[in-house]
Amino acid sequence: GPASAQRRLIMAADKKPLAQWYETLLDSVVKEREPASRSYRYLSRLIEREYPRTDSGVVLGFSCANDDQLSTNVLLMQAYCLQSELGGSVLLIDARVKNDGGGISQRLGLDHQTGYAELMREGPAEMAALIQATTVPNVSVLPQGGQAGKPLVVHRQHLTTLLEQARAGYNYVLLQLGSVTADTRNLVSATHADAMLLLAHENKTLMRELLAAEQLLRGNGVDDVRVIVAAGES
Secondary structure: OHHHHOEEEEEEOOOOOOOOHHHHHHHHHHHHOOHHHHHHHHHHHHHHHHOOOOOOOEEEEEEEOOOHHHHHHHHHHHHHHHHHHHOOOEEEEEOOOOOOOOOHHHHOOOOOOOOHHHHHHHOHHHHHHHOEEOOOOOEEEEOOOOOOOOOOOOOHHHHHHHHHHHHHHOOEEEEEEOOOOOOHHHHHHHOOOOEEEEEEEOOOOOHHHHHHHHHHHHHOOOOOEEEEEEEOOO
């Protein structure tokens, strides 16, 4: 069945708060080689093996049913380890269609910046000007945007062009998406990724939620669907 077809990657989520992640936490985590750091480094090597580098970067979508903070923690740690372990350049895109708080943009203080939402409305010609550098070398962020208050419409052609530009400039493009079952706009974005990673919080996320998301993705042409189980505090 669908569950047995899934390849699951198990990792331990760091239990420390990540509010100061870029400035202090990561250096400490990596130097001490805590379980969380080892897990993300291992996943980086799996990504390298399954998606070898070419002239075009790989696009990975990350979706969590009801916990943007969990997906933010995973994405930030994974971006750091892709850069430090593989020497790759990484672009994080906050592509959530709703601003429920807890996303990458909020965590990094970029929630009032123009970004993804505007590029979906107006086209991606100005994408390079909206990308924000971080204090981690070779890790950049395209904020969520959407400060005008207008509903976000995921324009397929604009998204295709945006990701083509991102692939050309970065080895790894990580999309932060909301639940694909709760909002079909997230599903549209997911169909443009090379693979989708569904994030599950150990002892909290229900299996039926994961199966529903997987079935919806596969039914819409997303063949490469994985699950990451993040073991955090219960």
